[in-house]
Amino acid sequence: MTDVPRLLAGPETTRPARLGYGADYNPDQWPREVWAEDARLMQAAGVTVVSVAIFSWARIQPAPDRWDFGWLDEVMDLMHAHGISVDLATATASPPPWLTTAHPEILPVTRTGETLWPGGRQQWRPTSPVFREHALALVEKMAERYAAHPALAAWHVSNELGCHNVEDYSDDAARAFRTWLTARYGTLDRLNEAWGTAFWSQRYTDWEQILPPRLAASYPNPTQQLDFKRFSSDALVEHLRAERDVLRRITPDVPVTTNFMVMGETKGMDYAAWAPEIDFVSNDHYLQPGPQGREEMSFSANLTSGVAGGRPWFLMEHSTSAVNWQPVNVPKRPGELARDSLTHVAHGADAVCFFQWRQSAAGAEKYHSAMVPHAGEDSALFRDVVALGRTLADLAPVVGAERAPARAAILFDWDSWWASELDSHPTEALRYRAEALDWYHAFLDAGVRADVVPVAGLDDGRTDLADYDVVVAPVLHVVPAALADRLTRWVEAGGHLVTTYFSGIVDADDHVWLGGYPGALRDLLGLRIEELNPLRDGERVRLDDGSTGTLWTDRIDVLPGTDVLATYLDGQQAGRPAVTRRAVERGSAAYVSTRLGAAGLRPLLERLLDAAGVRSELPEPLRGRVELTVRRTADEEFWFLVNRTDEALGLAGLDGKALVSTTPHDGEVADARPSGEVPADTLAPRGVVVLRRPRA
Template identity: 70%
Template structure:
């Protein structure tokens, strides 16, 4: 079969199989005696489990010595799962090298920025650029893929696990050598590198490639462009490893789709997943909630961004937690309703699989206090009963399977390189947090009851009436040109403090800030005004700002809001410039979701974007929409801890949460309605 005719966009199913939402977990049978496995599959069937990720950390079991292989246990597990109607997303098992390999080849171990070796004892102790590691890992991949290529349980390949979670930045000699080669491909010559890195500063000029190093421990701040390029290189190095495994798997099993679990969540930022997405057959993601005021919105934001990276096609939620995790300073159990709400929020934003780490909670090891689908308390537990109920709910949601996320009229752009670059050292403030500002805007949209898509920065802006580009510090000319074309064409752009400041090499756009966006925004800033931690400034619309202020001079823009006190008192705080058929708004301080509300309301009104929700639901309920040619599925997610009456929305109930006192969306719960597609003719 020609590769062009192979559809690997989702896990393999039997021809003619009824679409469904997949449900399951990481499964680690090698942690348990054989008699437990039969109990596992019984409980899986009761819970409605359809797929498990298998053998993720099993390298030492599969290959206990360099020339010794043990597949009998894995054969048994694969056969048992298949006999019970459970599919397998089979891992290549390369995530953690076994002790025999690190003993024989300690040169595969990563090295920290300060020169310390990362020793075995945990996981992911390997260098992404190690040729020795790759040789042994690909040998394992070849053996696993060859053995199970025709196994009927196999529906997808799971490359490694959470690539870069612990080893994204390696400063070893292997990394230094590969970094130089990467730089030579990027710049072509040492002279071009010197220009890009600005090495005239601090006598850093290089005269030969072998002089160039990763940004190891230095006497002061390492070269800023060197730091950004090392982040780019590190992401590319792991992507190259992913591709190496993928290509071997495709050669052996061309019809089996390949994925790997991204970590689009919280502050995980080392891997440029927008760049990686094209290298997998379908996008998968792991997500874990951090406690805090915006924790529920952050989950929705991450799910939304995952859907945006997936091109609004269905994606696989590979891991989240049924309850507590083990790696936070305080590990809180989930409240009633959170398991249901968290899972279905991912589905609302495009997940066609809901899976957990892990199936059975471990009895030993570092993750023994991380929750599972079967907790330490066993089958007779509230948690397992909730797991069974969730499986029933996902079966009820089968009509949603295969549908795409319906695009919103507003978008928030997300740029990994601006994230990396904006939070470096030697900047006006170390208090700025790129993702926090983006999340503030997302929460402000949810508070207004307005759907918004979260998209990678290179995505098409066609069809979006409002686009927010927060903290776009790194602004190549082509990005600035695209934003200008968007505004001139009638779009309404909003950007924020510390945007448009530098080009792709971290060189300042001269002439005054915001550099590449000055003309579009119609403002000029001579000097930044960062705020000390804990300081705030009042604005004349009754809100207050933190982290940042700017001394803005108007050059065509209008002042919408001014500072009421502080060093910029009476100066513009929020501005708008009319350009072509559109507008460009600038917000010069961190306002938080509540402070952004009046600014956002003005922009939405100007763009003619309104909430699709009835007035009483706005802010309390999040709306996400998936759809097919003839139906839309409205996911209504209760953002609060109180019941919310659902009135004024028609549709067939697919999944509902109803309290005894009348139609209501219960605390932290979800309602899914099927509605006919409204004609736009």
Template identity: 70%
Template sequence: MTRAPAPAAHRWPRLPGIGYGADYNPDQWPREVWDEDIALMREAGVNVVSLAIFSWARIQPTEDSWDFGWLDEIMDLLHAGGITVDLATATASPPPWLTAKHPEILPVTRTGETLSPGARQHWRPTSPVFREHALRLVDAMAKRYADHPALVAWHISNELGCHNLYDYSDDAARAFRAWLRGRYQSLDALNHAWGTAFWSQRYSDWEQILPPRLAASHPNPTQQLDFKRFSSDALKDYLRAERELLRGITPDIPITTNFMVMGETKGMNYADWAAEVDFVSNDHYILPSPQAQDELSFSANLTGNIAGGRPWFLMEHSTSAVNWQPVNRAKGAGELARDALLHVAHGADAVCYFQWRQSAAGAEKYHSGMVPHAGRDSEVFRSVTTLGQRLKDLAPLAGADRAPARAAILFDWESWWASEQDSHPTELLRYRAEALDWYSAFLALGVRADVVPTGTALAGYDLVVAPVLHVVPAPLAKELTDYVAGGGHLVTTYFSGIVDENDHAHLGGYPGPLRDLLGIRIEEFAPLLPGESVALDDGTTGTLWSDRIEITDEASVEVLASYRSGELAGRPALTRRTPATGNGSAAYVSTRLGHEQLPGVLARLLEAAGIEGELPAPARGKVELTVRAHQGHAYWFLINRTEEPVDLTGIDGELLTGETAPLPARGVAVLRRDLP
């Protein structure tokens, strides 16, 4: 199966088996702690650490002075201890001397406020002054450590865009105009794309164009969408600048930066960034909710497919509690190992935490670490050490690719951005929440499904769900039509097929270029108020949205469910069109059913596609199955989603780690099986 663009060469760090470690911040601790750290790392099975991520002020105390002595020493100590280094370029957080001398590098908000130093990432992605100083640091580090035997990877900046994604400064305005010139070539083309005839917004000079700063009313929607595209590209351009410098000095050292595929972190188009790094890395933290474990699996799944199915690096997650949620709860028994191994199940060949030793001071002192405040004699450290041994047991699967599923969820960053903009039929729509609901439904039915970015070839999938596919340019519409004509089963939902790449509404009725494929036409949306719901005649209840559906192809469209209440009572709510030629189908779900009700609908759609779970029926929904493949073997990861043991009788294979008779509550077992 062809996948989305992956890292260009997929060059993996020189790691022994599965990587295991953490962010390490020795500069936060007295020198006498370092030797203890190395000893404890060896005890825990640590073989890689990320170093110097926030050390710019320590490395370069003033503009004209450098202090590498401490970093030289810890690099040597780690190498002597058999621990490799993913060395950060340390550019994530500029030092006080730089912002004092050059306050023009500080980001500006949409309301015109300049952000102050004192936290982190207080720099403009488009600032030429910041870039000059940052690249000077990168150059010095690369030249100094190019031949150090501990160095196995470069870690560019840290969580690019986490706090400085949208900058509305004059630097950003200039860069935005340059980006727009590249995209549109002429002002006439830009005026057409932005629909500037509306509200007398037509531009007659490039210099008139600004970022979508605070305005008297809603800013131009295409301007907003382009600014989102530009902001992702501006960070990508900065990533490239550091990467090219590093490649010129250390061409044999692979390069990465840590993505944040999790929750509502949506501003960076990571599917687009993947080809810029040698291997994909990701940070993920559990987000408390009824779907917390589903969200972890969803994010790891999407990360694995952004990586093109190749192994990726889990750069950060937490051993226990974090510090940035309203209430920060510690993990329960078994959760540390289950969370880590679920990432490995979806393709991670390295498992790292933030951070090695829990800080005694600073904003993250209550964030857990591999060595907590309680020290070595703690349940957390014992669990860390046990996980280290389990990862050693999984060394045979290092390098294994993800084994594609028969079903997929199509994930589109531009639909995410555009569908949640202002001045829409509802402000309550959440793109990722709908996608996650469908993923939860697959998990509840015990059916493997890939989460794949747009750009992935769909022909190898028997069923594809494309939730809230709001932005549908003509090529994508043709791709989906060809997919169904080729025998594929497509499912899409409300607010799909609504606009083109310029955020212009497709005319002639909704869902625009998908009307003929689905055999339906919608004249007007019928979003629901908070607390309002509609009953369907299949026993489900919809919220958020409804549609006044007209069937346009009576001979081919089957009504799977109709509205039973409200103004749309008796009208279709769920439809499926089976074209006269071919074996495919195209289904439409016009309301939000939620993760608890979707399994019933999805089961009918899976049956039509001939897909069922691969586990014995009693285990489906209780155990998540993921599969990796390598050198003639399939590695089955079995993750208990429940708080009770699960019987796995009938599943055979060589047990690499865990227990299967039964699979314990929150347990994870890995079986090695021969490929057919």
């Protein structure tokens, strides 16, 4: 992968390394007289990079045989003249009306057979050969025209691939799905075995009989559904590769990225599998509604770092204040713009960018905040934007620093996410990511750093279990034999595994491991479950450690040598084990059979961490109130201390000098301490302090 700071400098400049700062820039929404004002304000804010032409296909190619690059030439020249690099989009995110009118066969089709018509965005099939032909022609034109432009720092393939078209059920998709299945299984006999087609008379005798899991009379085949999710993610990767390969052929020295969406319930794209296809990882993140919004932001930034293998990445989009797509869209409070931005930097972002530069006056996103709001330059929000630019400039020493590994990790698996939430399961209420987020929240409450790492990284070297003393694998539903063996060897060598209900249940084909649950992990955990026992909505069970469980219980029989850490006090499992732990050679394996929520998990987690010898690096008064993240170079560490509360906190007892310290304000210019020998004594409400320390 390419280093983010090098590419942001642009190919023909020697700009000193600093964190990138900028936004999506859409000058084609504005008259030319606004462009010079934009450039002036960008310089005032400290902007170093902008993403351009993301949704400009209709402007660049107004008709099949007409091209209009004049305006884009002006913008590229203007950015270069003001020292601003350009992350240039291929503009293929949304086809122009002339293309969808001439070729309606490129439009996506839903599971129920409805066509997704133009009028929004991403109205294209990932597997459409017609769309691919026109898109690659545009990419080639873009690459040829701007290959040598000095402002060009990176290529931005499409935009948020799969945001609105990840699963297409058209005839194009059906043909591509059959090709994908042929490559995966080789023979129909192997496919029939994997899909369990002896059930419900589904056995296939010809590849042409196979369709996507369209609307059916009852539950579609579960392995067919799982494979279609895998295929749909891979189909988008294939389009990404197609554009990338054109760019690499014409501009081999310009790095290529695309913006992931590691956030919330965006689960259709297996980003752990996508990351090796691009030169550096980029991500978009927007605060999710709900009581765990801040924790989810940190979780997503952490997972993005795991997807990137701990290397620096690019925060391509987030919001300066309110968004436009939630039921109620409230602005951010003082201090939150800086706190949110620096949380991403803490987890490895070497560039902080927003959607968008100037708030739109028209269109579906006109009420989405931007760096320059409708109120203009004379606004508290723009003053916050300028202050953040100064803060990011002060953080130049952090550029290129890797994420310092924690001693604990949360294992994240897209296959388990997809498979555990399929229909015809013990409960429809299970949410894979919610359980993972609860564990992460509990780590934050305990003041203990934990990395979020993808299972896919175990195979390609991005993740090494040997780096961790404790690994939590919540709802690790899909466990192939090789993964079970890997986890067992790691535990035997001294690792401490924690997993939960509905884990170890199926193999890669979504076939149940027989002999009792939790299947592939049964012997490692030292327990056996004969029947799964989810809870109904509203049901709760009490445990003898004072916690309360929801969603799930298991009727556990412990095997010899397995300790019971907590017992059910009531419900169908009253008097039976709820939480267990088994010593395995030098390590251990623990099992949690109910959903305890973040508050209920904290005391249990602390008990499990204590047994593994893992402690918080924070002084006791700060644990749970401050999020600690560490980045490091060969000689230094940078401790990012993020205040999770609305109270000022003293930092006595922490070594290091403050590189920056943010302070919320209420309408005036935000305070950001300059670089230098400033003692780290106070962490403001919703503030961030970055300590510079010698590497341990």
